[in-house]
Amino acid sequence: MILRILTSLFIIYSSFLSSDLRIEITKGIKDPIRIAIVPIAWNLENPPREYLHQIISSDLESFGEFVSLSPKEMLSLPKSEQEIFYRDWKLLDVDYLVLGTASRGESAQEIVVNFSLFNVTRERLMKRSISVGSASYLNALAHIISDRIYNEINGLPGISSTKISYINQNSLPEQKYFLRVADIDGRNDSSIFSSSEPLMSPSWSSDGKRLAYVSFEEGTSRIFIQEIYTGKRKGLKLERGINSSPNWSPSDKYLAAVLSKEGNPDIFRYDLENDKWKQLTDHFGIDTEPDWSPDGRKIIFTSNRSGSPQIYEMNVSNKKIRRKTFEGTYNARARYTPDGKSFVFVHRRDGLFHIAVQNLRTSKLQILTDTTLDESPTISPNGKVIIYATKDKEKDILAGISIDGKTRFILPTNSGGVREPSWSPLLVSTGN
Amino acid sequence: MGLVLSFANFFQIDNLYSLNKIEPMPAYLVFEKPQALKKIANKKTVKKQIFEEPVIASPIPEAADTRAELENIKVEKDLLLKEIINNETKSSVEEISFFSNLIRDQVIMNWKQPSSAQKGMTVEILITLVPTGEIIQVNLTKSSGNQAFDNSALNAVQKVSKFESLDMGRKLFDNHFRKFTLVFNPEN
Structure with a gap:
């Protein structure tokens, strides 16, 4: 009897002793990923001057997420998977390795790059890819390769192939305004329109082929749409008063903009198919700076209807409007993040203007920049980097910051002042 | 049989059985000496000591036959077992952590x-x-x-x-x- 009781207690007790242990890991290290790009071997008699591996390295290092190994530090230069001695790379603390060869394509102008990405830690091939580009413009090919590497490792689209559009103002020899487009690495900066009268508010179409902007060339503000690659221009139906702040819908069927024809600035929607304006907000205050949500269902905008500039969100279908910012007396120029969950904007605190980000669901606000005269934030199509306008001494410049606030940079731009940057959408498919 | 004896020692019911020595058993529960109802600082040394001592079997007299006595034993045993589990698990929990x-x-x-x-x-x-x-x-x-x-x-x-x-x-x-x-x- 006792024996039975004791035995059952013993069984219960012993099962008490072993458990399925679960250990939770809630954070990691913020160190950049270390990547080694072995100089790509050219199978050509006259290899081009550009070094692909240098452009790829510099693309990946642009925003602080990667650090690349210089070829000088490499212990070996493998040309194929068989030649990889993983121990060499582990010694150098490398996380990923890229090997590639380049050869002539079907035509003399075509270059084909065959590259492979290896996970050094797990000693395995991650991705093999063939990328084709023009010999006369190898940078574009390098950017495509960088984006594919970025995407495979990070699970997000790379932004090396994107562009930035902005307004450049020069005072000498005479007052002139330029609408410029440059690759995100600063190359190929070119003017796509210039005028002796002010140009403002460039906005990229979702298909990346057109820019909408405001021009005063006719003596009054008017919104124009220009095809980037053909130069073809078209003016939207002109209304009296202010015509400004154009912003494309995700479908490119509409543009949100600001008109003051009804007496005070309100948000209107332009239908590109039948050239008609439709009023969306109707308030005696100033409603301006609209931005379409990524799903096309909402528009976020700035309004002073409560007495000071604040951010509001409107449901396009039922016109219902909700105020979003309640901290501080100046919140303006909101732009949705690509996932639609937050927005970046200009927030004034203690008299200083910073770029901040706020979560739409939790309303949690976070100031990102410590520069103090910030305006016009624009966010990269993968949501990782913000470029904005600010002042450096007296000069108008463009600066950038990663969304986690850890990496900052200044864009090298030409003479004169630069303003109102607008980040292009993803321009090249990075699939396969 | 042997198991019962060991438990008896644990619960200090020496008067029920006449044993001269502590009787270590290859059962998990019995790896501490009877006085170890409090935590042992160094389990390893204790283990060592136990294995060095020989196992002795002794004749077991009849268990108590009154119901009341049986009930008493059961209650005491439950309480003491709970205390041991607490001590044992506490040290394990700290180590696991x-x-x-x-x-x-x-x-x-x-x-x-x-x-x-x-x-x-x-x-x-x-x-x-x-x-x-x-x-x-x-x-x-x-x-x-x-x-x-x-x-x-x-x-x-x-x-x-x-x-x-x-x-x-x-x-x-x-x-x-x-x-x-x-x-x-x-x-x-």
């Missing part, structure tokens, strides 16, 4: 989260170790649905490859650390 933290720190040091990492993503990896701390098997038991995130966790585990300083008792290792699950769940 200590070594879990060691493991956690070593994984954190090697985990580079990918850009796409978001709060709410969870990946679970079942780890199998040998007593040296070396990882001999890695199984992805629950994917986060995001390949880059899963890969970053697998990379972290691969980078660790061998956990340092996991010098714990064999029992603790077998029960909790031979196989355990790492749950990667960023909180930012």
Whole structure:
């Protein structure tokens, strides 16, 4: 009897002793990923001057997420998977390795790059890819390769192939305004329109082929749409008063903009198919700076209807409007993040203007920049980097910051002042 | 038979049986000396002592036959058993916590989260170790649905490859650390 009781207690007790242990890991290290790009071997008699591996390295290092190994530090230069001695790379603390060869394509102008990405830690091939580009413009090919590497490792689209559009103002020899487009690495900066009268508010179409902007060339503000690659221009139906702040819908069927024809600035929607304006907000205050949500269902905008500039969100279908910012007396120029969950904007605190980000669901606000005269934030199509306008001494410049606030940079731009940057959408498919 | 004797010692019911010596048994429960109803500082030495002592079998007299006595024994036994479990589990819980933290720190040091990492993503990896701390098997038991995130966790585990300083008792290792699950769940 006792024996039975004791035995059952013993069984219960012993099962008490072993458990399925679960250990939770809630954070990691913020160190950049270390990547080694072995100089790509050219199978050509006259290899081009550009070094692909240098452009790829510099693309990946642009925003602080990667650090690349210089070829000088490499212990070996493998040309194929068989030649990889993983121990060499582990010694150098490398996380990923890229090997590639380049050869002539079907035509003399075509270059084909065959590259492979290896996970050094797990000693395995991650991705093999063939990328084709023009010999006369190898940078574009390098950017495509960088984006594919970025995407495979990070699970997000790379932004090396994107562009930035902005307004450049020069005072000498005479007052002139330029609408410029440059690759995100600063190359190929070119003017796509210039005028002796002010140009403002460039906005990229979702298909990346057109820019909408405001021009005063006719003596009054008017919104124009220009095809980037053909130069073809078209003016939207002109209304009296202010015509400004154009912003494309995700479908490119509409543009949100600001008109003051009804007496005070309100948000209107332009239908590109039948050239008609439709009023969306109707308030005696100033409603301006609209931005379409990524799903096309909402528009976020700035309004002073409560007495000071604040951010509001409107449901396009039922016109219902909700105020979003309640901290501080100046919140303006909101732009949705690509996932639609937050927005970046200009927030004034203690008299200083910073770029901040706020979560739409939790309303949690976070100031990102410590520069103090910030305006016009624009966010990269993968949501990782913000470029904005600010002042450096007296000069108008463009600066950038990663969304986690850890990496900052200044864009090298030409003479004169630069303003109102607008980040292009993803321009090249990075699939396969 | 022998089991009953040992329990008797444990509960200091010496007057029921006449035994001269402590009777160690190869049963798990009986690895402390009777006076160890309080925590033992160094279990290892105790173990050693026990194994050095020979096992003695003695004739067992009839157990108490009144119901009341049986009830008393049962109640006393329950209470004392509870106390032992508490003491035993308390030290184990502290040890488990200590070594879990060691493991956690070593994984954190090697985990580079990918850009796409978001709060709410969870990946679970079942780890199998040998007593040296070396990882001999890695199984992805629950994917986060995001390949880059899963890969970053697998990379972290691969980078660790061998956990340092996991010098714990064999029992603790077998029960909790031979196989355990790492749950990667960023909180930012």
